[in-house]
Amino acid sequence: MNHPHSRLRAGNPEAFRDLFRDHSSLVYRHAVRVTGNWALAEDVVSLTFLEAWRLRGKLRDEGDSPRPWLMGIAVNVLRNTTRAARRHSAAMSRLPAADAVPDFADELVGRMADSEELEAARKALARLRRPEREVFALCVWSGLGYAEAAATLGVPVGTVRSRLSRARTRLRRLADEELRAAKKKNTEPHPPPGQTQGSRDTAARPHKETHR
Numbered sequence: 001m002n003h004p005h006s007r008l009r010a011g012n013p014e015a016f017r018d019l020f021r022d023h024s025s026l027v028y029r030h031a032v033r034v035t036g037n038w039a040l041a042e043d044v045v046s047l048t049f050l051e052a053w054r055l056r057g058k059l060r061d062e063g064d065s066p067r068p069w070l071m072g073i074a075v076n077v078l079r080n081t082t083r084a085a086r087r088h089s090a091a092m093s094r095l096p097a098a099d100a101v102p103d104f105a106d107e108l109v110g111r112m113a114d115s116e117e118l119e120a121a122r123k124a125l126a127r128l129r130r131p132e133r134e135v136f137a138l139c140v141w142s143g144l145g146y147a148e149a150a151a152t153l154g155v156p157v158g159t160v161r162s163r164l165s166r167a168r169t170r171l172r173r174l175a176d177e178e179l180r181a182a183k184k185k186n187t188e189p190h191p192p193p194g195q196t197q198g199s200r201d202t203a204a205r206p207h208k209e210t211h212r
Helices: 013-035 038-054 067-080 082-092 115-126 130-141 146-153 157-187 200-204
Strands: none
Touching (some): 067 130
């Protein structure tokens, strides 16, 4: 009896339609959370399935689901978009929290109560090493088990466990650091209205008005 993956390897169009139907939303959600960019995530989905078609002959008869194989391709596509994603993340950090992925912080370091904590969580994730970010995103965000994540990344299960443990520990510490830095910045004294440093308001105001 042929393995279920044999139809994919043979390039069966119906098998690839099923692959897209069953797993495209997983790839998309994963890409959105990793990049914070909906448009870029759509590109990642397209590239992932194009690569899956190109690499279909390398799909091995391991397991009943092609999900680890497909997510491995998605991870590689995302690695190639890291530079663009970093640029977008910098822009995202300057946007109001409402423009961010709604559940981004919920699965980072617990439930985030406000926009300051949300921004701190985003910055903390960006400070993780790539292997830790990838394991965290696969296991926590996308719900892959240790064995699936290991197959996706081509590493032992024990490596997945240790990376995820380090990621969780570092995320808590880094998010706290980012949050403290944000609160410190927000408590710094600001110039009174109309006297912003370097503005022309103070210079343009009549001399007697500034000494009332």
